[in-house]
Amino acid sequence: MRRLLSIVLAGALCLGLQCAVSQKLAWQSDAQTKGDAHQMVRFLYPEQVTVVAGKPSVLELHFRVNDGLHINSHEPRAKSLIPTQLMVGEPTGVDVASVDFPPGTDYSPAFTPNDKLSVYTGEFVLRAHVTAQHGDHLVQAALRYQACDANSCYPPKTAPVAISLIAK
Amino acid sequence: MKRNHLVLILVVAALVLMVWAGVANYRRRKAEQERLRAMQAVLMPAAPPASADAGAPPEEEMKSPLEGKTAPPFTLETLQGQKVSLASYKGKAVLVNFMASWCAPCKVETPWLIKLRDQYASQGFEILGISTDDLDKDDKKLNAQDKADIAKFVSNMHIDYPVLIDGDSISHPYGGIDALPTSFFVDRSGKIIAATIGLHDRDELEANIKKALASGGA
Numbered sequence: 091m092r093r094l095l096s097i098v099l100a101g102a103l104c105l106g107l108q109c110a111v112s113q114k115l116a117w118q119s120d121a122q123t124k125g126d127a128h129q130m131v132r133f134l135y136p137e138q139v140t141v142v143a144g145k146p147s148v149l150e151l152h153f154r155v156n157d158g159l160h161i162n163s164h165e166p167r168a169k170s171l172i173p174t175q176l177m178v179g180e181p182t183g184v185d186v187a188s189v190d191f192p193p194g195t196d197y198s199p200a201f202t203p204n205d206k207l208s209v210y211t212g213e214f215v216l217r218a219h220v221t222a223q224h225g226d227h228l229v230q231a232a233l234r235y236q237a238c239d240a241n242s243c244y245p246p247k248t249a250p251v252a253i254s255l256i257a258k
Numbered sequence: 259m260k261r262n263h264l265v266l267i268l269v270v271a272a273l274v275l276m277v278w279a280g281v282a283n284y285r286r287r288k289a290e291q292e293r294l295r296a297m298q299a300v301l302m303p304a305a306p307p308a309s310a311d312a313g314a315p316p317e318e319e320m321k322s323p324l325e326g327k328t329a330p331p332f333t334l335e336t337l338q339g340q341k342v343s344l345a346s347y348k349g350k351a352v353l354v355n356f357m358a359s360w361c362a363p364c365k366v367e368t369p370w371l372i373k374l375r376d377q378y379a380s381q382g383f384e385i386l387g388i389s390t391d392d393l394d395k396d397d398k399k400l401n402a403q404d405k406a407d408i409a410k411f412v413s414n415m416h417i418d419y420p421v422l423i424d425g426d427s428i429s430h431p432y433g434g435i436d437a438l439p440t441s442f443f444v445d446r447s448g449k450i451i452a453a454t455i456g457l458h459d460r461d462e463l464e465a466n467i468k469k470a471l472a473s474g475g476a
Contacts (some may be wrong), residue, residue, distance in 0.1 A: 128436075170411060172360045201366045201457055236360060241456035242437035243361040245390065 130156045130237040130244065133251045134213070143224040143257035146187070151176075151216040151251065153233060160209040161235040163194025167208050172236035172246050176216055179230045183223035184255060190217040200240055222257035229253045322433065322442075322453035329354065329444045330431035334388070334422035337409050342386070342422055344444070350382045351470035353463075354432075354442040356425055358390045359411035361438040363457035368415045370460045374467055375419050381471050382446065387417060388425035390435060443467065447474030 134152040141147035155161055162171045178186045192215060194208030220229075231251040237244045324330075329352075333343040344352065355371065357364035375385050391408050394400035405423065412421050429435040432442065443452040443466040451473050452466040 170359050170407075171362075199362060201363060205362075207362070238362060239456075241363055241458075242439075243358070243363060244437055245358075245435075246360075246392075 129247065129249050130159050131161060131233060131235050131247075131249045132156075133233065133249055136253060138254040138256065140256045140258060141220070141222055143222060146219060146221050149218040149220055149229075149253065149255075151218060151231075151253075152213060153210075153216070153249070154213045155211050155237070157212075159237045159239050160197055160207070160211045161237045163208040163210055164191035165194065165208060167206065171207070172234075174210060174236075175234045176218075176251075177232045177234060177248075178218070181227050181229060183225060183257075184227045184229055185221045186229075187219040187221070189219070192216070199238075220255070222255050224257050227255040227257065229255050322450070322455075324433055324442065324450045325453055327450055328448050329442060329450050330428065332428040332431070334424055334428065336420055336422060337405055337412070342420055344386070344448075347384055347386075347444075348448055349446055350384050351378075351446055351467065351473075352444040353383070353385045353467065353470070354388060354444060355385055356388045356390055356429075356432070356435045356438060356440040358438050359408055360391070364439045365415065367439055367457055367460075367463070368417060370463060372416065372418060374460075374464055378467055378471060383467060383471055385419040387412075387419060387421040388428070389421055389423050390425040390429070390438065391423070392426075393424055441466075443470040445470045445474030449474055 132154050134154055136149070136152075139147075139149055141149075161174055164174050166173050174191065176189050176191075178189070180186050192210070194210060197207045197209040197211070198205060199207065216233075229252070231253075232248040233251060234246060234248045236246040329344060331343070331345055333341055335341055344354070353371070357368070371385055371387075375383060389408050391404060391411075393404045408421070408423060425435070432440075437455050439455075439457065441454045441458075441463070442450050445451045451470055454462070454466070
């Protein structure tokens with residue numbers, strides 16, 4: 091009887107938990123549940139970095155552009171194009187002196203083969219020069235970008251960046 | 259005996275909990291599926307590609323849910339502050355063309371649109387360019403700069419049809435403009451007879467214009 095009771099209770103508990111916790115349905119991707127369903131660029135890593143307190147350090151921020159898309163580089167060739175930028179919120183105790191962007195690669199859209207755009211595709215890395223005081227800091231930033239594919243362009247978006255910075 | 263009763267009560271309670279959980283789960287899933295169906299009915303087929311094989315725009319094979327329906331009415335301003343309503347073009351075939359100054363494919367199709375308008379204006383064809391460029395709503399100076407940038411684009415591209423600003427404000431009734439250029443071909447009665455997302459070739463634009471001109475007349 092006791093065994094029966096424990097089995098039934100365990101089953102009930104499992105079902106109750108399953109019901110209470112928000113389930114991921116077939117049409118919901120991980121990105122959707124995290125609220126960035128339509129991001130075309132994602133921050134990959136690092137999530138946590140340890141640096142020497144009080145000394146200038148370089149953080150390498152890795153991003154990835156979805157396959158089939160390109161985004162303008164930090165210095166697009168035409169003034170009307172929207173450059174990729176990083177907006178950094180400096181927490182107390184962290185100084186972000188500058189951010190280095192990689193040069194863009196040349197890209198000629200199929201519809202204007204004679205034009206050359208300066209773009210990022212695939213993975214690219216930004217280098218942030220930071221100095222942090224002793225302690226744990228949360229550095230939050232946002233990458234602003236504007237993506238296009240072979241036939242369409244998409245409105246500008248921002249990809250969130252969060253890094254736990256430990257200065258020892 | 260008392261202990262057996264207690265165990266029995268607990269078992270019954272557990273069974274009731276299991277049934278409740280199952281029913282609640284089923285209802286929630288059903289509600290989610292209904293919500294998905296509703297979303298699919300409204301959304302435009304413009305999900306950006308996320309994989310290597312997504313190079314070709316998937317929207318080309320999909321039909322806009324707005325096709326066959328009356329074009330959502332709107333009133334927007336020109337760069338000069340003049341209000342323009344879609345309703346005032348009833349009786350004409352209208353191409354509602356969502357674009358932006360930063361959109362490279364839009365720059366490719368704009369010269370085609372200018373020529374096609376010249377070609378078909380006498381038959382009752384008009385184009386309304388709907389700029390989705392950001393407009394700062396808090397800072398007058400920045401707002402003026404934003405408008406100046408759009409005006410520069412219009413001038414550089416030699417656009418001679420009306421260009422209306424703040425297109426994002428009418429994006430929702432048009433299914434959410436997720437990709438540019440996006441064009442809606444509206445016939446003489448105000449019905450959308452075709453919609454395209456992304457850059458399509460000139461012949462396809464022209465065919466849709468002809469279709470709009472031929473449809474909805476008295």
